[in-house]
Structure formats: C-alpha cells, structure tokens
Amino acid sequence: MSAYTISIVSIIGINVILAVSLNMISGFCGQISLGHGAFFGAGAYAAALVMVGLANVPLALLAALLAGSALGIIVGFASLRVRSDFLAVTTIGVNFLFVGFVRKQTWLGGEMGISGIPPTGFGAPGNMVMILVLACATVAFSLYVNRSWMGFAFRAVGEDEQAATTLGIAANAYKLAAFGIGTALAGLAGGLYTFFTQFITVDAFDFIFSVMLMAMVVIGGIGSTWGVVAAAIGLTVLPEAIRFVNDYRLLVFGGMLVLVIRLAPGGLAALIRNLFVRARQA
Amino acid sequence: MGAGGPPAFCSASKDDAVYYIDLAVTGISFGCMYAMMSVGLTLVYGLLRILHVAHAAVFALGAYATVLAANATGSIALGFVAALIVTPLFGMAIYRLLYEPLLNYRPDVPMIASVGLLVLMQDAFRIVFGEQGVTFRRNAFSFRTFDIAGVTISAVQIAIVITAAIVFLGLHLFTTRTRIGVGWRATVSKPRIAASFGIDPIKVRYLNFAIGSALAAVAGGLVALLNNLVDPTIGFVVSYKALAIIVLGGLGSVRGTLVASLVLGLVEAYGTIFIGAWLDRDAIAFLALIILLMIRPQGFTGAHTA
Numbered sequence: 001m002s003a004y005t006i007s008i009v010s011i012i013g014i015n016v017i018l019a020v021s022l023n024m025i026s027g028f029c030g031q032i033s034l035g036h037g038a039f040f041g042a043g044a045y046a047a048a049l050v051m052v053g054l055a056n057v058p059l060a061l062l063a064a065l066l067a068g069s070a071l072g073i074i075v076g077f078a079s080l081r082v083r084s085d086f087l088a089v090t091t092i093g094v095n096f097l098f099v100g101f102v103r104k105q106t107w108l109g110g111e112m113g114i115s116g117i118p119p120t121g122f123g124a125p126g127n128m129v130m131i132l133v134l135a136c137a138t139v140a141f142s143l144y145v146n147r148s149w150m151g152f153a154f155r156a157v158g159e160d161e162q163a164a165t166t167l168g169i170a171a172n173a174y175k176l177a178a179f180g181i182g183t184a185l186a187g188l189a190g191g192l193y194t195f196f197t198q199f200i201t202v203d204a205f206d207f208i209f210s211v212m213l214m215a216m217v218v219i220g221g222i223g224s225t226w227g228v229v230a231a232a233i234g235l236t237v238l239p240e241a242i243r244f245v246n247d248y249r250l251l252v253f254g255g256m257l258v259l260v261i262r263l264a265p266g267g268l269a270a271l272i273r274n275l276f277v278r279a280r281q282a
Numbered sequence: 283m284g285a286g287g288p289p290a291f292c293s294a295s296k297d298d299a300v301y302y303i304d305l306a307v308t309g310i311s312f313g314c315m316y317a318m319m320s321v322g323l324t325l326v327y328g329l330l331r332i333l334h335v336a337h338a339a340v341f342a343l344g345a346y347a348t349v350l351a352a353n354a355t356g357s358i359a360l361g362f363v364a365a366l367i368v369t370p371l372f373g374m375a376i377y378r379l380l381y382e383p384l385l386n387y388r389p390d391v392p393m394i395a396s397v398g399l400l401v402l403m404q405d406a407f408r409i410v411f412g413e414q415g416v417t418f419r420r421n422a423f424s425f426r427t428f429d430i431a432g433v434t435i436s437a438v439q440i441a442i443v444i445t446a447a448i449v450f451l452g453l454h455l456f457t458t459r460t461r462i463g464v465g466w467r468a469t470v471s472k473p474r475i476a477a478s479f480g481i482d483p484i485k486v487r488y489l490n491f492a493i494g495s496a497l498a499a500v501a502g503g504l505v506a507l508l509n510n511l512v513d514p515t516i517g518f519v520v521s522y523k524a525l526a527i528i529v530l531g532g533l534g535s536v537r538g539t540l541v542a543s544l545v546l547g548l549v550e551a552y553g554t555i556f557i558g559a560w561l562d563r564d565a566i567a568f569l570a571l572i573i574l575l576m577i578r579p580q581g582f583t584g585a586h587t588a
Contacts, residue, residue, distance in 0.1 A: 097561075100565025214394060248409065254405060
C-alpha cells in the first residue's frame with residue numbers, strides 16, 4: 001500500500017467516525033448540531049497535549065474521548081433549554097467560540113497550532129489499522145444503539161419530544177446521552193487525527209468542516225448508519241478521485257447539499273429504499 | 283474577515299477619553315451595518331420560520347455587484363443601483379427554487395439547504411472573481427475622514443449610520459402607513475386571517491425576500507466601501523453574527539433586531555479591549571448569544587418561541 005493510499009484510508013476512517021457520531025445526535029435523536037467540528041477539535045487538542053507531555057497513546061485517546069464528551073455534555077445541557085433552530089444557532093456559536101478561543105491561547109499554540117507531536121510508534125500503516133478498527137467499532141456501536149431500547153428512545157425524542165415524555169421516556173436524559181456519546185466519539189476521532197497528522201491548527205476544526213460533516217449525514221440519509229457511512233466514504237474519496245473537484249471542493253459539497261435536499265430530502269438511504277420498493281412493486 | 287478586524291479609525295491612545303468615543307463611533311457604525319444585514323434574516327424567519335443562512339450570500343452578491351458596477355461605470359451610486367436590482371431578484375429566486383418546495387419539511391431541512399447554498403455561493407465567488415477579491419478602482423470616498431473635536435470619523439461610517447437611519451425610518455413608514463406594508467405585517471402575525479382578508483400570502487413572501495435582500499445588498503455595498511475590498515469571505519462571519527443577532531433580538535422582531543445589532547456593535551468595539559486577549563472579536567457575538575440563551579431560552583423579547 002502506498003503512503004498516499006494509507007493517508008486516504010486513514011482520513012476516510014476518521015470521517016466515518018465523525019459522520020456516524022454526528023448521525024447519532026442529529027439523526028437518531030433529532031438534535032441538529034452544526035458544531036461537530038468543535039468536539040472533534042477538543043479531542044484533537046487534548047490528545048496533542050497528552051502526547052506532547054507524556055507520549056502515551058492510550059492516555060491520549062482517553063483524554064480525547066473525555067474532552068469531546070465534556071464539551072458535548074455542556075452543549076447537551078444547552079439542548080435541554082433551547083430547541084431546533086435555536087439549538088442549531090447555538091451549536092454554530094459553540095464552533096465559532098471554540099475557534100475564537102483556541103486561536104488566542106498561547107498554551108494551545110494560538111494561530112500556529114501545535115506541531116512536533118510525538119509519533120504513536122505504530123508507523124503510518126499501524127495508525128491506519130487502529131483508525132479502521134475504531135471506525136468499524138463505531139459503526140457496529142451505532143448499529144447496536146439503533147436496535148437497542150436507547151435507539152428507540154432517541155427516535156421517539158427526535159420525532160416528537162412531547163409525545164415521548166408522555167410515554168414516560170426521560171427526554172432530557174436521552175438528549176444528554178446522545179450528545180455525550182456522539183461527542184465522545186468525535187473527540188476520539190480528534191485523537192486519531194492528531195496521531196495521523198502530528199500537527200494541528202484550529203482551522204481544521206472550523207464551521208465549514210462541521211458543515212461538511214452535516215453534508216455527509218444529510219446526503220447519506222439522516223438517521224441511516226449505512227447511508228451515512230457510504231456518504232462519508234464517497235465525499236472523502238470524491239475530491240481525490242476527480243482532480244478538478246479538489247479545487248472546487250466547497251462548490252461541489254455545497255451544490256450536492258442543495259441538490260440532495262431539494263431532490264431527495266431523505267438522502268441516499270431513502271433513494272435506495274424507494275428503489276427497492278419500486279422494484280418489488282414492478 | 284468581512285467587517286471584522288480591529289477598529290480601523292482609532293488614532294488616539296488608550297488613556298484618552300477620545301479613544302473611547304472613537305470606539306463608540308466604530309461600534310455604532312458596525313451596529314447599523316449589522317442591523318441592515320440582519321433585518322432581512324429576521325423578516326424571513328418571522329414569515330416562514332426558516333433560518334435563511336444564505337442571506338450572507340445575498341449580502342456578498344450585493345457587495346460584488348456594487349464594486350463591479352462601480353468600476354465599470356465609474357460611479358459608486360450606479361454600483362448601488364446595480365446591487366439593488368440584482369439582489370432582490372436573487373433573493374426571490376432563492377425563495378422560489380429552494381425554500382418553497384421545502385416548506386413542508388422540518389425547519390432544519392431548508393436551513394441545511396441554505397447552509398449548502400451559502401458554501402456553494404462563496405466558492406463560486408472565489409472561482410469567478412478570484413481569491414484576492416476586487417477593489418474599487420476610484421474610491422476617494424473610502425478614505426475621506428472628518429475630524430470632529432478630535433474624534434476621527436470616516437465618510438463611510440457617516441454614510442452607514444445615515445443610510446441605516448433612512449432605511450429603518452422608511453421601513454417603519456412603509457409598514458405602518460401603506461396598504462402593502464400593513465398587509466405584510468398582517469401576514470407575518472396572522473397568515474390565515476390576513477389571507478381571508480384578501481392578502482396574497484405568496485406575494486407577501488416575494489416582497490419579503492425582495493426587501494430583505496435589498497437591505498443586505500446596501501449593507502454589503504457599504505462594507506465594500508468601508509474595507510475598499512470585496513473578497514469571497516466578505517459575508518461569512520457577518521452572516522453568523524447576524525444569526526446570533528436575530529436570536530438575541532427575539533426571532534422575527536425588527537425592533538429587537540435593531541436594538542441587538544447596536545448593542546452588539548458596541549459590545550464588540552469595547553469588548554476587544556477587555557476580552558480581546560483571550561477571545562477573537564468575531565466570537566464575542568456568540569458568547570453573548572450563548573449566555574443570553576442560557577438565561578432566556580426565548581431570546582430577549584420572547585415574542586416567538588421556537
């Protein structure tokens with residue numbers, strides 16, 4: 001495997017974790033979050049600090065996980081107080097606050113970011129395997145959650161919060177759980193990203209990145225784990241596969257987001273489901 | 283980015299009282315600009331319950347139209363005329379092609395489409411007009427400053443404040459004194475009843491997008507003059523600030539938006555002195571927003587709950 005392939009596969013793995021974790025919050029539980037990049041960034045910075053200080057991989061991953069979910073649970077509390085549109089604006093705000101805050105912190109490297117992060121010692125292929133294993137685990141976990149009682153409660157809260165509360169589902173607890181789990185996984189992805197690049201700046205975690213993650217979820221079909229995985233892989237490979245797309249990446253992402261919502265608001269998953277239904281009827 | 287950056291016209295030192303007056307001038311002029319930018323957003327929210335994020339693309343289009351037409355004709359006034367023709371059409375097209383088919387979905391569906399449109403437009407501006415952006419070829423107006431009792435005020439800042447005053451006075455008269463304006467307000471507050479009185483709600487929507495977009499275009503043109511530069515990111519940060527502003531102002535309320543804009547302009551101007559060391563100027567709006575939402579989840583006025 002060439003170094004190029006290894007790096008692409010690593011990025012795909014990271015993006016799959018991010019998109020699937022965002023899908024748990026926004027797809028399963030219906031809490032639109034446009035600030036997923038902030039949790040990703042929190043994890044990346046936490047892992048970078050641990051690696052620079054202690055050079056301990058498991059500890060760095062744990063720190064990334066905890067940093068992501070700590071910030072996520074704080075935002076989760078916000079989701080208990082504000083609904084739908086307000087929550088979307090709040091999470092956009094969280095993303096801008098994160099970037100604006102980190103940029104001014106000298107202990108986090110400010111504008112220059114953190115460089116010279118010690119390697120994990122597994123080499124690039126080893127890192128890739130670790131990323132892929134964790135990505136598969138994330139997908140399996142997402143599928144499991146979706147079938148579990150918790151997934152049912154998430155969907156109930158996402159569909160109609162009041163009705164769910166009437167049925168005795170503790171909506172607040174489940175919303176917090178969705179945020180806690182989803183953002184912990186985003187933090188984990190951040191840690192992996194730090195291992196992968198060994199150099200982080202805050203610009204990698206900006207709002208535009210959060211929009212791309214949301215694009216993956218929406219294009220894949222909000223709520224569908226496999227659809228989101230497919231979209232995450234597709235949207236990561238697309239700019240690499242077609243050279244010219246790389247220069248117009250945002251144009252293509254934005255355009256696809258608009259087109260998919262306009263033509264198939266259910267995303268890939270709904271398109272395929274409809275095809276099956278039609279094939280069966282024919 | 284956009285209207286960001288430190289106050290450009292502060293000449294006095296920090297200990298000087300004039301410095302604080304300078305900041306107030308900067309704050310008020312930015313506040314007026316934010317108000318013109320945000321009012322279109324709040325109008326769209328009030329009528330359709332859509333967070334019209336792509337409004338920033340309209341703002342950027344207005345800025346580009348102004349600078350390109352001004353460079354082509356040599357007249358800044360004609361630049362503004364061009365922007366006022368192009369942007370309402372664009373705004374109405376967004377409604378017709380993007381939002382109207384999505385009105386029956388959850389409110390975050392059109393919002394995400396809107397975010398997509400903004401990202402697409404911003405990249406399109408970059409591709410068509412270049413990363414470096416476009417500057418005015420002849421723009422003596424941008425650099426003219428007045429010295430009033432030691433306080434330096436630029437001509438553009440004065441223009442922004444006067445324009446905003448005229449625009450909001452005009453909007454007030456339009457919505458209280460004309461039949462169309464009253465019909466518009468009626469549709470915003472009670473769409474069904476307004477429709478039963480013979481007001482066409484579809485026409486009101488187009489009107490809404492036309493007026494909101496025109497205001498954003500004026501704001502965009504003025505920011506272009508202020509920075510003497512239009513680059514692809516011009517609308518970006520301002521647009522998210524505008525989201526914060528309309529929530530702060532209580533979604534859908536024009537008066538609340540006006541107040542929140544001015545407050546934010548001033549808070550940003552003074553805030554850069556006190557918390558600029560640990561937080562970007564552009565993030566201050568969101569800090570204020572998040573604090574407010576935690577205390578009052580319905581926004582300042584609480585007129586509309588989400």
